[in-house]
Amino acid sequence: xxxxxxFSSALLALTLGLTACSSGQDTGTxxxxxxxxxxxxxEEVVKIVYARGKDATKATEEIVKAFEAKYPNIDVEFRExxxxxxxxHDAYVTMLNAKSSEIDVMDLDVxxxxxxxxxxxxxxxxxxxxxxxxxxxxxxxxxxxxGNFDGKQWAMPKFIDTGLLFYRKDIVPEDKxxxxxxELLTAAREFKGQGGTQFxxxxxxxxxxxxxxxxxxxxxxxxxxxxxxxxxxxxxxPETIKGLKKMVEIATSDVVPSNITTFTEPxxxxxxxxxxxxFIRNWPYQYALxxxxxxxxxxxxxxxxxxxAGDKGSAAALGGWxxxxxxxxxxxxxxxxxxxFMTGPEGQKISAIYGGLAPTLPELFKDEEVLKxxxxxxxxxxxxxxxxxxxxxxxxxxxxVSEIIQINVSKAIAGxxxxxxxxxxxxxxxxxxxx
Ligand code: GLC
Numbered sequence: 001x002x003x004x005x006x007f008s009s010a011l012l013a014l015t016l017g018l019t020a021c022s023s024g025q026d027t028g029t030x031x032x033x034x035x036x037x038x039x040x041x042x043e044e045v046v047k048i049v050y051a052r053g054k055d056a057t058k059a060t061e062e063i064v065k066a067f068e069a070k071y072p073n074i075d076v077e078f079r080e081x082x083x084x085x086x087x088x089h090d091a092y093v094t095m096l097n098a099k100s101s102e103i104d105v106m107d108l109d110v111x112x113x114x115x116x117x118x119x120x121x122x123x124x125x126x127x128x129x130x131x132x133x134x135x136x137x138x139x140x141x142x143x144x145x146x147g148n149f150d151g152k153q154w155a156m157p158k159f160i161d162t163g164l165l166f167y168r169k170d171i172v173p174e175d176k177x178x179x180x181x182x183e184l185l186t187a188a189r190e191f192k193g194q195g196g197t198q199f200x201x202x203x204x205x206x207x208x209x210x211x212x213x214x215x216x217x218x219x220x221x222x223x224x225x226x227x228x229x230x231x232x233x234x235x236x237x238p239e240t241i242k243g244l245k246k247m248v249e250i251a252t253s254d255v256v257p258s259n260i261t262t263f264t265e266p267x268x269x270x271x272x273x274x275x276x277x278x279f280i281r282n283w284p285y286q287y288a289l290x291x292x293x294x295x296x297x298x299x300x301x302x303x304x305x306x307x308x309a310g311d312k313g314s315a316a317a318l319g320g321w322x323x324x325x326x327x328x329x330x331x332x333x334x335x336x337x338x339x340x341f342m343t344g345p346e347g348q349k350i351s352a353i354y355g356g357l358a359p360t361l362p363e364l365f366k367d368e369e370v371l372k373x374x375x376x377x378x379x380x381x382x383x384x385x386x387x388x389x390x391x392x393x394x395x396x397x398x399x400x401v402s403e404i405i406q407i408n409v410s411k412a413i414a415g416x417x418x419x420x421x422x423x424x425x426x427x428x429x430x431x432x433x434x435x
Pocket of ligand 1: 110161213283318319
């Protein structure tokens with residue numbers, strides 16, 4: 001993106017613990033044997049299993065490759081989990097409830113660390129952080145805070161997500177990039193069908209966590225909130241109703257695929273890189289994916305802009321992922337080396353270049369290679385937008401709150417209830433689970 005102004009108006013040791021165990025009986029022979037054992041042990045390869053959702057980009061593969069080259073005695077096996085964050089959450093909960101040690105390292109959605117810490121599923125990382133002198137002040141403090149619970153750090157921030165509008169710059173002229181949700185609907189109608197597209201707009205409207213993110217963006221753009229700063233439930237407001245009505249209007253319009261209520265991130269990004277739509281709402285990784293010649297039919301044809309505004313302005317949901325260690329892991333030291341590498345400058349740089357992921361280490365926004373891969377990271381408005389992104393309610397039983405939002409918003413999109421009814425239900429039901 002060439003215009004630096006695009007966003008400005010819109011917001012925004014391996015200690016493979018293989019230390020010698022000296023018995024204290026240091027006879028010459030024993031020493032020799034110990035030394036031999038140590039040499040053998042240091043050649044031993046420890047295998048750790050790293051779990052995360054399907055990575056549509058090459059980032060995970062490249063991180064593992066770089067890590068294994070640097071740490072030849074740690075072998076990382078990748079375990080692919082469901083890409084739907086809710087399904088992934090449930091798979092971990094099942095595994096960790098059974099105290100399983102089958103995975104060592106896992107990525108956590110920013111909405112989970114408190115729950116996982118409280119349940120004892122993940123290891124506090126403070127002793128590792130201290131031992132290796134990790135400078136936590138180098139991290140985006142909001143992203144870091146998402147992994148902090150009860151005064152301890154349970155997960156390290158890997159990347160920040162924020163909703164963005166991607167558009168086909170070969171179809172949509174700069175001055176037609178919509179600034180409001182009403183303009184989006186008009187532009188999506190105008191450009192639907194052009195340049196071989198079938199759709200005007202793609203979003204995530206299936207009943208799952210991504211629907212909550214899309215809904216929060218509409219709600220906040222029109223000045224509404226689900227809970228306030230003190231966790232009072234304030235969802236039943238004219239602002240929230242107006243925002244959700246706009247969402248329903250778009251999700252039921254002729255600009256989106258008729259089966260949009262089956263779309264999560266993979267369905268929407270696939271249709272977009274296949275060249276089927278003029279616009280899409282997605283997370284930053286969309287850019288790297290759209291420019292991957294092995295997968296995309298729209299290389300070099302994608303522009304990025306802030307999400308359209310409502311009455312209050314443009315609002316983007318705050319997302320992102322962190323990395324944690326399974327409390328039942330049998331290879332905790334090796335697991336930490338991988339966490340440290342992946343969430344440190346080297347790993348985050350690979351994530352940014354190959355995965356289009358926004359770093360939680362702000363210094364990387366100045367890195368030339370990172371900027372070459374993601375030109376929009378250079379815009380102050382993008383960085384400001386990341387800092388201003390709207391979090392989901394921060395409550396210990398977030399999964400229950402999320403389910404209530406998912407069900408009611410889905411029913412409103414399906415026309416089974418009105419938006420007013422959806423909002424009244426949410427108020428009553430969220431209050432009940434937050435008591
Ligand atoms: C992205 C976000 C995550 C969010 C999910 C919803 O992965 O990083 O925070 O919950 O999308 O689908």
